[in-house]
Amino acid sequence: MTDYSNLVIRPLDSNHDRSGFHCGVASLDNYIQKQARQDVKRRVSRVFVATAAEQPNSIVGYYTLSTLSIELGQLPNALARKLPRHPVPAALLGRLAVGQAAQRHGVGKMLLVDAIKRTLAVSDEIAIYAMVVDAINDRAQYFYEQFGFSPLGSGNQRLFLPLKSI
Structure with missing residues (x-):
């Protein structure tokens, strides 16, 4: 039996x-199987595996x-008022998937925590407002x-977490 508490990412x-x-989600399976290596090679996304x-x-x-810019209009007014009047930089956690055998063993949480830690480390070198x-x-x-992620904009399932809140 696999020990999911000591994974290497x-x-x-x-x-x-x-x-x-x-x-169990075809689009996530297809991405890692067919597209991930190309995205890494083209430097449009970094893929981390457990x-x-x-x-x-x-x-x-x-x-x-990967990275993206958040338009101020997508942010809650209370946050947008405190920021410069141009898009703000962010890290995009575009995909997160756990193999079927490992689901419900805390692997998703472990992957998310690792992604946040990597983003925080990079934010010491380049500006990143949120994940x-x-x-x-x-x-x-x-x-x-x-x-702690909150909706970004309305009518979609895009969420954000300001790094200063971590």
């Missing part, structure tokens, strides 16, 4: 078995990080809200 590389990853020590090439879960996530469904939105 590192950048995706050519040794990882992407074809064996299945989380693996167990006993199976270092088997992907237990993954997430992606933004695109929740794929209501269950994912609820998951992110438990960690």
Whole structure:
């Protein structure tokens, strides 16, 4: 049985078995299996994978990080009033997925915490106002809200977390 408490999270590389990853959401499975390596090579996204020590090439879960700008009109007025009158920089957690066998074992939380830590570390070098996530469904939105993420704009499942609140 896999020990999910001691996973290693590192950048995706050519040794990882992407074809064996299945989380139950076709778009997330297809991304890691078919698109992730190309995005890394093109430098449009960074992909981080969680693996167990006993199976270092088997992907237990993954997430992606990239950047984006948040238009002031998307932010709550109380925050927007305190910011310069131009879009603010943010880190985008575009995808987060956990393999079916590892679901409900805290792996999603572990991946999210790792993504936040990496973003905070980078924010010491470059300006990042917030972390933004695109929740794929209501269950994912609820998951992110438990960690303090709030809706960004209206009518969608894009959420944000100002880094100063961490």
